Amino acid sequence: MTEYARGFESLVIHAGQEFDPATGAVIPPVHFSTTFAQDGIGGLRGGYEYGRSGNPTRTALQTQLAAIEGGAHGFSFSSGLAAEDVLLRAALQPGDEVLLGSDVYGGTHRLIARVLGPWGVGLRVVDMSDLDAVRAALEESAPKVLWVETPSNPLLRITDIAGLAAIGHEAGALVVVDNTFATPALQQPLALGADVVVHSTTKYLGGHSDVVGGGLVLNDDALAEMIGFLQFAAGAVSGPLDAWLTTRGIKTLAVRMQRHSENAAAVAAFLEGSDRVARVYYPGLASHPGHELAARQMSGFGGIVSVALESGTAARRFAESTRLFQLAESLGGVESLVNYPDAMTHASVRGTEAAVPVEVVRLSVGIESVDDLLADVEQALGA
Missing domain, CATH: 3.40.640.10 (Type I PLP-dependent aspartate aminotransferase-like (Major domain))
Structure with a gap:
């Protein structure tokens, strides 16, 4: 075949x-x-x-x-x-x-x-x-x-x-x-x-x-x-x-990754335009230091967006305030997830060279309606 x-x-x-x-x-x-x-x-x-x-x-x-x-x-x-x-x-x-x-x-x-x-x-x-x-x-x-x-x-x-x-x-x-x-x-x-x-x-x-x-x-x-x-x-x-x-x-990887990438790009752009956000990490943004390399090396930018808030306290509050983005470890599913790496996926590397800054939150952007995802991010930032 x-x-x-x-x-x-x-x-x-x-x-x-x-x-x-x-x-x-x-x-x-x-x-x-x-x-x-x-x-x-x-x-x-x-x-x-x-x-x-x-x-x-x-x-x-x-x-x-x-x-x-x-x-x-x-x-x-x-x-x-x-x-x-x-x-x-x-x-x-x-x-x-x-x-x-x-x-x-x-x-x-x-x-x-x-x-x-x-x-x-x-x-x-x-x-x-x-x-x-x-x-x-x-x-x-x-x-x-x-x-x-x-x-x-x-x-x-x-x-x-x-x-x-x-x-x-x-x-x-x-x-x-x-x-x-x-x-x-x-x-x-x-x-x-x-x-x-x-x-x-x-x-x-x-x-x-x-x-x-x-x-x-x-x-x-x-x-x-x-x-x-x-x-x-x-x-x-x-x-x-x-x-x-x-x-x-x-079997559905190609179509899912296209939708993950589209939704993540919209979420990243929204976050970059917020005055409550210190920094957005997403290679699809022109502001990302690896953007040009990613554009050459990849055919899309993926479904993960990380964001730095003003402090660890703000990051925790944001991660615990989303509704559509479920607070959970892992990533890559059709549903959107939010993760606080310092205390969750990367807790084992605290105090090492691989430690994640406490103000960082990781979003695994799913394939739901992008309008619903943006509304959830907006209300979580308001918290």
Whole structure:
């Protein structure tokens, strides 16, 4: 099917989604079985023997993930952090170092610093959007992994992926891009030179706030073999229903990201025009320092808007005053959410180089009526 489905909007619907040969069902069935009958000892049908080592529903999702990111190998996990953990253990040994962006998801920093750190993995932090700062950090010592989010979480810094890949590879580093915020609908890191793409599929790929998952996409065969072994041996795989829900969400990714971007742009413009707002972080605004780079590197600016109020107290009051924007962690669902990073998603990095300013609130702008969203933001600012 995919030989006829080459455009992104077609790939999200058809990659890995061949009709069921037994019944002709257009939607492939969900395979709940934990084990698979063998035709004699070792005679596996389709290579399936046990649910942890492989499942047809998970295989379909992994095919879909690889196709939409333009990679050779896709892997699906039970969470974004499970995906990150397997990647890092596949790529690192005790004594190796990770150079991490200074504005990343708090759970990524926590995983490296507090889980892999005692195992012997070093961590340094740098502003990845400043390539000169990255070069200086690489000259100081060569990390094994260079890890960036772009747009970053939650301050939406934009990093030049092609430039970062060039200097990272010159230093012998594996260049990893967390593409959760942009999604492959808006940005293709592998095509820009990255080695591995990471996703929390919980967010925009699933898109409906009803499934937790993670994904990796890459081209390197040897690294993929190690990731596949750890996926099997450690076992943090996505279950069949989780895989199916993620696949279903991905099928509408292109149209959802268009609406998320349109609504977010309207919210960002409204906030920038308010005298109650100190600063708006959104790469679609001409005032954003990464706007021109984002316009070249991305086909849209995404659905996340962060805003700095006049103080931490004002930020908390705003976050607790929205009505349509629900106060909750996570992002990327069809419904709008508001989050106070310092005490919620990024509480684990308080006091570190990755700490989020207390006056910052993050908005995950959904696909509701834009007029309703603007009215909610206006009344929350009034609070």
